[in-house]
Amino acid sequence: MPLDPIKGKPLKSNLLNGGGLGFQTPAGSRGDVRSTLAHDAPGLLKPPISQTARSRPVSVVTGASGGIGRWIAEGLAGAGHHVVLAGRNERRLSAAAEWIGHRVPGCSLQVELADLTLLAEARGLAERITGRHPAVDVLVNNAGMFSARRRQTAEGHEQVIALNHLAPFVLVHGLLPAMRAGARIVSIGSDTSDRARLHVDDLESRRRWRFVHAYAQSKLALLIATKGWAQRLQGKGIVANTVHPGAVATGLVRARGPIGLAWRLMAPFLLTEEQGARTPLHVALSDDFAAVTGAYVKRQGPVAPNPLALDPALAARLWSATEALTGVRATALPARAER
Numbered sequence: 001m002p003l004d005p006i007k008g009k010p011l012k013s014n015l016l017n018g019g020g021l022g023f024q025t026p027a028g029s030r031g032d033v034r035s036t037l038a039h040d041a042p043g044l045l046k047p048p049i050s051q052t053a054r055s056r057p058v059s060v061v062t063g064a065s066g067g068i069g070r071w072i073a074e075g076l077a078g079a080g081h082h083v084v085l086a087g088r089n090e091r092r093l094s095a096a097a098e099w100i101g102h103r104v105p106g107c108s109l110q111v112e113l114a115d116l117t118l119l120a121e122a123r124g125l126a127e128r129i130t131g132r133h134p135a136v137d138v139l140v141n142n143a144g145m146f147s148a149r150r151r152q153t154a155e156g157h158e159q160v161i162a163l164n165h166l167a168p169f170v171l172v173h174g175l176l177p178a179m180r181a182g183a184r185i186v187s188i189g190s191d192t193s194d195r196a197r198l199h200v201d202d203l204e205s206r207r208r209w210r211f212v213h214a215y216a217q218s219k220l221a222l223l224i225a226t227k228g229w230a231q232r233l234q235g236k237g238i239v240a241n242t243v244h245p246g247a248v249a250t251g252l253v254r255a256r257g258p259i260g261l262a263w264r265l266m267a268p269f270l271l272t273e274e275q276g277a278r279t280p281l282h283v284a285l286s287d288d289f290a291a292v293t294g295a296y297v298k299r300q301g302p303v304a305p306n307p308l309a310l311d312p313a314l315a316a317r318l319w320s321a322t323e324a325l326t327g328v329r330a331t332a333l334p335a336r337a338e339r
């Protein structure tokens, strides 16, 4: 039985799980409506995307297995989107999909496995999504982490910058061919970026590891890159904004060691995950943000970012460094976005 991603307990569910590949909405709620749940891990059967999915706007949410991302995915499903839930853990993603299916009868969901600390998996995710969906309307770059220790991925990148900044860069670039006018890119930043410093020549913290700096720098890099996409996509009808969701009691609260303890002590004063999803959802869905691009948004609305984010020379250096680290040549945009 799938686990509740928040409580870690089995979900009491009357969903019919079709071998993990599809499920129906709960009996008694519009039970004739089918949700589409597709696991796209290599080797797993791919059920066809239903006609319903084809006629809906398509949203992609990374890190949708828990925390703020799960609620963002729920909100987009509730708004009638076909939602691609991307993440690294099939069990948690499936549990999140089932949870959303309970809450949004008739929703259309798709689960995509990808460990986004690995750029090859970010590239593969973009290829699978563009292969199945001719159009992508919303991309929420939500998956994020911090780490007390410096760790390198199998590709040789430091994992925090890889997940928080490099993977979104690869994913945006890979999905652009499917983005049409009206599409929105929403990056989940953090107010730790407000006072962060940016060492473009040491994005991977090879010289010295300070975990707060590494996280804050990665979020500042994400913000500057998202502004970079906004500028490059001006006139194409695609907007790109960064959102600080607030201080939210999420998976961080369950972290081990002193970081987790500090968050648990603060938990009563933090936003709930549902509250943390509200600003990202507003930026992703509201007419208020249809034409806003390159903004840094907090709960009260667009705010001034770290002054470093307004330095065009620094932004250009970061863009080049990010291209070098990812192997993405993002100066020339892919075909669809060029038009």
Ligand SMILES: NC(=O)c1ccc[n+]([C@@H]2O[C@H](COP(=O)([O-])OP(=O)(O)OC[C@H]3O[C@@H](n4cnc5c(N)ncnc54)[C@H](OP(=O)(O)O)[C@@H]3O)[C@@H](O)[C@H]2O)c1
Binding pocket: 062, 063, 064, 065, 066, 067, 068, 069, 086, 087, 088, 089, 092, 114, 115, 116, 117, 141, 142, 143, 144, 145, 163, 188, 189, 190, 191, 244, 245, 246, 247, 248, 249, 250, 251, 252
């Ligand atoms: N909580 C806050 O106060 C706060 C404040 C500012 C910004 N943020 C940002 O908000 C975003 C969401 O974080 P959260 O607070 O909701 O934390 P969370 O509960 O830890 O959720 C993080 C999500 O990212 C996924 N993820 C982690 N590593 C991944 C990987 N290698 N590949 C793919 N997915 C991965 C997690 O999947 P698993 O289920 O597999 O772990 C989970 O779904 C992050 O970008 C975070 O930096 C949070």
